[in-house]
Amino acid sequence: MKASWVADEEKSKVQMMSGADMLMEALEKEGVDVLFGYPGGAVLPIYDALYKKNIRHILTRHEQGAIHAAQGFARVTGKAGVVIATSGPGATNLVTGIADAMIDSLPLVIFTGQVATSVIGTDAFQEADIVGVTMPITKHNYQVRRVEDLPGIVQEAFHIAQTGRPGPVLVDIPKDISTALGAFSTPKEVTLPGYQPTVMPNLLQVKRLADAIATAKKPVILAGAGVLFAGAENEILTLAEQHRIPVANTLLGLGSFPSDHPLFLGMAGMHGTYAANIALHECDLLIGIGARFDDRLTGDLNHFAKKAAVAHIDIDPAEIGKNVETLIPIVGCAKHTVSALLRESTSSGDTTEWVYHLSELKSSYPLWYKKDGETLKPQRLLEIIHEETKGEAVITTDVGQHQMWTAQYYGFSKPNRWVTSGGLGTMGFGFPAAIGAKIGNPELPVVAVTGDGGFQMTLQELSVLQELKLPVIIVIVNNQSLGMVRQWQEIFYEERYSQSLIPVQPDFVKLAAAYGIDAAVVTTEEDAKVKLANALESNSPFLLDCRVTSDENVYPMIAPGKGIHQMIGVKP
Numbered sequence: 001m002k003a004s005w006v007a008d009e010e011k012s013k014v015q016m017m018s019g020a021d022m023l024m025e026a027l028e029k030e031g032v033d034v035l036f037g038y039p040g041g042a043v044l045p046i047y048d049a050l051y052k053k054n055i056r057h058i059l060t061r062h063e064q065g066a067i068h069a070a071q072g073f074a075r076v077t078g079k080a081g082v083v084i085a086t087s088g089p090g091a092t093n094l095v096t097g098i099a100d101a102m103i104d105s106l107p108l109v110i111f112t113g114q115v116a117t118s119v120i121g122t123d124a125f126q127e128a129d130i131v132g133v134t135m136p137i138t139k140h141n142y143q144v145r146r147v148e149d150l151p152g153i154v155q156e157a158f159h160i161a162q163t164g165r166p167g168p169v170l171v172d173i174p175k176d177i178s179t180a181l182g183a184f185s186t187p188k189e190v191t192l193p194g195y196q197p198t199v200m201p202n203l204l205q206v207k208r209l210a211d212a213i214a215t216a217k218k219p220v221i222l223a224g225a226g227v228l229f230a231g232a233e234n235e236i237l238t239l240a241e242q243h244r245i246p247v248a249n250t251l252l253g254l255g256s257f258p259s260d261h262p263l264f265l266g267m268a269g270m271h272g273t274y275a276a277n278i279a280l281h282e283c284d285l286l287i288g289i290g291a292r293f294d295d296r297l298t299g300d301l302n303h304f305a306k307k308a309a310v311a312h313i314d315i316d317p318a319e320i321g322k323n324v325e326t327l328i329p330i331v332g333c334a335k336h337t338v339s340a341l342l343r344e345s346t347s348s349g350d351t352t353e354w355v356y357h358l359s360e361l362k363s364s365y366p367l368w369y370k371k372d373g374e375t376l377k378p379q380r381l382l383e384i385i386h387e388e389t390k391g392e393a394v395i396t397t398d399v400g401q402h403q404m405w406t407a408q409y410y411g412f413s414k415p416n417r418w419v420t421s422g423g424l425g426t427m428g429f430g431f432p433a434a435i436g437a438k439i440g441n442p443e444l445p446v447v448a449v450t451g452d453g454g455f456q457m458t459l460q461e462l463s464v465l466q467e468l469k470l471p472v473i474i475v476i477v478n479n480q481s482l483g484m485v486r487q488w489q490e491i492f493y494e495e496r497y498s499q500s501l502i503p504v505q506p507d508f509v510k511l512a513a514a515y516g517i518d519a520a521v522v523t524t525e526e527d528a529k530v531k532l533a534n535a536l537e538s539n540s541p542f543l544l545d546c547r548v549t550s551d552e553n554v555y556p557m558i559a560p561g562k563g564i565h566q567m568i569g570v571k572p
Contacts, residue, residue, distance in 0.1 A: 015184040019147040019177045020049035022184050023111070026154035027055060029186060032082050034058065034073070034439060036066040040086025042113025042126065045178035047084075058439065058468075061460040063090055065432040067097025068458065071106050072436030075419045076394055076444075078229070080107040080161045081436065087113040088126030091172075092133065096426060098168050099137040103423030104252060105225060107166035109157045116176040117145065131172050139167030140195075144174065147182035152190075159190045164197025165316040166229060197315060201332030201340055208328050209287070209311045210344040216285035216309075218354045219245045222268065225252035225422075226290015226314060228415050230334035233257070236289065239338055243348040246358050248276035250291045252422040255412040265358060266367075269297040270558045271404040274365035274570045275358050277558070280305055281565040288312045290334045293323040294423065303563025313337045365570050367408050369552070378402065378477050378548040381528055382409035385447060385475065388532045393417065393445040396434040398454035399425035401483035404554045406449050417444075428457030434472045435464055445473070445536060452478040452505060462515035465541040473535045474543040476508060479550045487553045492560070508545040519543035 017025070023046060027035075034056045039047045050057060060066040063085045070081025085094050091112040101108045115124040131143045140160050142153050150173070157169040213219060223236055233256050240247050240263050247257045248268040257264055266273030268280055280286065286308040291297070293312075298304040304324060311328035312320045320329040330337055369379040382405050385393070395410055396419040397403040403420055412418050419437055421429040434448035455476050465472055477483075485500040512519035518535075522528045522544050535542035555569025 016181055017184050018045065018049065019144070019150050019173065019180050019182070020045040022147065022150045022182070023154065023173070023178075024049045024053045024055065025184060026151045026186070027082070028053070030154065030158045035082045035084055036060060036070045036073070036436065037084035038063050038066055038086070038090060040090045040113060040126070042087035042115060042175045043084060043111075043178070045175065046111070046113070046173070058435070058464065060432065061463050062458065063093035064097055064428065065435075065458050065461040065464070067094045067101070067108070067110070068426075068429050068432035069436030069439070069461075070108055071097060071101055071429070072396060072419050072433030073440040074101075074106045074108060074436075075433070076416050076437045077440040078416075080109045080158055083108060083110045085110070085112050086126070087115055087130075088128045090126075091130040092128050095133060095137070096424075098134055098170065100421055100424040100426045100429065101168040102137045102139065104421070105166050105229065106168070107161040108168040109161050110168060110170045112170060112172045113178075114143065114172045114174040117174045118176065120174065130170065134170050137168075138170050141170040141172070143172040144177050147177050147180040148185065150177065151184055152187045155187055156190050156192065160192075160195060164195075198317070198331045199315070199333045199336060201313070201330050201337040203340060203344075205328060205330045206337065206340045206344050209330065209341060212285050212309055212311065212328065213243055213245075213345050214347040214349060216349045217351060218283045219243070219285040219287065219349070219351060220265075220279045220283040221245050221247045222250065222280065222286060222288045222291050223247055223253045223256045224250040224289065224291025226334050227253055227256040230290065230315075231415075232289075232335035232338055233415050235335055235338035235342065237261075238342060239345075242342070243345065244351045244355055245287070246279055246355060248272070248279060250297055251407055251420070253291065254407060255415045255418045258413045259411045260413060262359070263355070265362065267407050268564075270299070271408065271554050271556065273362070273367060274556055274567055275361035277564045277567060278361055279358055281563070283308045286310045288314075288324075289338065290314060292319055298323065299558045299562055299564040299566070303565060368555070368572055370572060375549045376522065376524055376528060376546060378405050378479070378552055379409050380525055381475070381477065381546055381548060382406055382449070384525065384528045384532060385449070386410050388529065388536060389445050389447065393447050394419060394434075394437045394441060395447050395449060396420065396430040396437060397449045398427050398430040398451055399484075400427070400451050400454065401479070401487065401552075401554050402449050402451045402477040405477070408554075427451075427454035429454070431455060431474060432458050432461045434474075435461060435470060438470050438472050445471075447473045447475055449475045449477060451483060452476055452480065453482045453502065456506075459511070462512065462517055466516045470541060471539045472541055473532070476543070476545050477548055478505070478508070478545055479548050479552065480505060481550060484554070490553070508543060512543040517541045517543055519545065522546040
């Protein structure tokens, strides 16, 4: 992408500064007030410039913690999370988080240090080609080669990260560029001819969808994360109620539609509800909004929505038709597109029988788990978290069983309360993401629900929690195993639990104490209620080691290679 800039001549006349100072100035112009990062040799000039500025820096204890925290910040605020790391291993430690942000469409701007331009390509100390490494997993990336270009690149990076389909943008800054002097020249506007996201929909296509709604008898809306990014929750609610269209959410779309609404079917996909998946299987009109139709949602594509005319609304044209054949493609922002649809849609098909049918499925095949009254069931634990937080908390998770139980049982009814690693499925994501979420929205309670396996991947960030006195509550769903791996081995590998059981665990309470954080073991439902209430009341960091049943599985489930209508474990 080549910029066409209009220089701010007034500033360029008077301000000569180092590249590092330019970066700080440019960040302030973008309204950045918090950075997540970890210093090192190649970014020392930048950290020295930061020392002189009133920008808050969160020193995580690992670069992976920094980028996951920035992801949590971005998810709850809608603003770009900003990350700084040094060259070589500092930069490569960010790669998992960058890939995670790319697939989940989170806006990040990442600054990496680089060796001096004179030694690039010589295998210099702590040199890594981070631009080459991250090219497939960033929305765009840069390496700054002229100090005068730095302010304009920063402005472009924020523009690209936060517009269209959000995503991560990386800016690699060689050390000599950080120290070189140049005139600070800020573009008044960014014009990128090769990057022009389509925000407003084609009205002819909108009319086609309105006509389809007018005749459909079995329509369903599938609302994904694009609804949340666009802030289109009210428009979706109006569309559903106006035409009596049932709504299912993707995993990342939870919170875009009230979970207690009569038209809500629940989450669709591998561990979705039976009603939601049957709706996608039997519908005659599928309206996908801001959803990717990934394989965990669709199951075997040969069986997915075969009776339906598919309409797909997405701001990223590359997603439309990628996985599912689409009859009505509409490129545009979800909010603008559904608003246009509401103006165009004046009549509805008769959905009475369809809504009744799906309501019957909801009643007949609810989510279930066996209660024995003695052990702490993970599903019940999530219900208790919802009760004690009144559904108001920001909940973060890693990937695996605890993630799916949270999606199934927490009951998200408000937007931007749900922070999870959906596409990449990253263990170790949830806890540092909770730190970023709390910094981004300090007014809401934040609970990091994590597995005993995932927590041990980024637990060093307990230092950050203690240092900042952040009242984040960590709930370890401790089943002494890599739960989802164990579940698949039980069902599909004849109970050969190869390397998925973790019988030897650290004492998490003592571990938390070593970091100066209060903690407690939880073994019963009553225990969970009392100790979670105490943790919330304390308004301080708290860890709960919740000992749940170790052989519990997540149901219902679509087995590999099966259609969305072929779920197992639908009933006890």
